[in-house]
Amino acid sequence: MTDQGDPLARIADALERMAPCVPDAVDWAAHPAYAWHGGQVRSVKVIDALPLDRLKGIDRQKQAVTENVARHAQGAAAHDMLLWGARGMGKSALLRAAVAAEQALDPKRLALVQLDLGSLYALPDLFAAIGGVDRQFLLYLDDLAFDHGDDGMLRHLRSALEGSLAPRPANVRLAVTSNHRAILARDEHDQAGPLHERDRMDDTLALADRFGLRLGFHPCDQDEYLAIVAAHAEPLGLEWSSDEALTWSRARGPLSGRSAWQFVVELAGRARLQL
Structure with a gap:
């Protein structure tokens, strides 16, 4: 192990980490x-x-x-x-x-x-x-x-x-x-x-x-969001309602495919299904 107190040793270690x-x-x-x-x-x-x-x-x-x-x-x-x-x-x-x-x-x-x-x-x-x-x-x-x-x-x-x-x-x-x-990534404080x-x-x-x-x-609209929920939920035989799906997403931010999938994960968990 190199002596970490030696500046030349620290430089050598850094160069070794940077080497291809x-x-x-x-x-x-x-x-x-x-x-x-x-x-x-x-x-x-x-x-x-x-x-x-x-x-x-x-x-x-x-x-x-x-x-x-x-x-x-x-x-x-x-x-x-x-x-x-x-x-x-x-x-x-x-x-x-x-x-x-x-x-x-x-x-x-x-x-x-x-x-x-x-x-x-x-x-x-x-x-x-x-x-x-x-x-x-x-x-x-x-x-x-x-x-x-x-x-x-x-x-x-x-x-x-x-x-x-x-x-x-x-x-x-x-x-x-x-x-x-x-x-x-823009930094407003930069x-x-x-x-x-x-x-x-x-x-x-x-x-x-x-x-x-x-x-x-781009963010999806309400119809697209519900279509995404249906695409995930229906093959699993999960029951759900549009109102419940929309309420889930509104509590978490904009409508998105990720939010739709997370809602389906919640439904599957309630039904004790494994994804």
């Missing part, structure tokens, strides 16, 4: 999904995904995402995807469901790899690991928002999409979900000057522009 990580031995053709965190990989045996037909209120987005994922799974030209907008409206659920639907057709041709923000610096290592694999990969970052101070990570992702000297493997596409179209803020917005918009498919998700 070599992933553990993993069979990139054996599993439906993987989690890549800080340069380390873990296989995921089952993707937690709903059937596509139970995702309501997002028909246009569903058609675009499933078509793009199908193209990528087949090895055809496909876009990187940015799914942005209202919380709880199915952005992540749609990505997982689209991948699961393709895997139901052929489990070997496409895998999902979930990343976290802290893993972006190790993307070149991931590209090196999967670039030669005879399989397509969709890299997935959920609920992404760059705070002030994350400029380095922002540029890592922007470089991975376009602009890097080393090309990205042809079998890799990226999908990002965010509550913000520009993927920038004291940065207008010029600095404009530069930063230019940076984040330059990132958003690199996604060939950008889809907005």
Whole structure:
């Protein structure tokens, strides 16, 4: 163990943590999904995904995402995807469901790899690991928002999409979900000057522009919300009323797919059903 009182030792330790990580031995053709965190990989045996037909209120987005994922799974030209907008409206659920639907057709041709923000610096290592694999990969970052101070990570992702000297493997596409179209978490207390803020917005918009498919998700209306409840509740044989469903959601914020699902979880719990 290095001497933590030695400044040079502390610098050496920091550099070692920043160094590119070599992933553990993993069979990139054996599993439906993987989690890549800080340069380390873990296989995921089952993707937690709903059937596509139970995702309501997002028909246009569903058609675009499933078509793009199908193209990528087949090895055809496909876009990187940015799914942005209202919380709880199915952005992540749609990505997982689209991948699961393709895997139901052929489990070997496409895998999902979930990343976290802290893993972006190790993307070149991931590209090196999967670039030669005879399989397509969709890299997935959920609920992404760059705070002030994350400029380095922002540029890592922007470089991975376009602009890097080393090309990205042809079998890799990226999908990002965010509550913000520009993927920038705004801080109302931030004291940065207008010029600095404009530069930063230019940076984040330059990132958003690199996604060939950008889809907005918006809060659902009352009819859409009730349709989502029905899509989840009816296959389970659960009894419910519109008034009860709406009362549940109003106590928790805007109408959303997430609120509808949580209401169904409550119904299932009362009926002592396991989901």
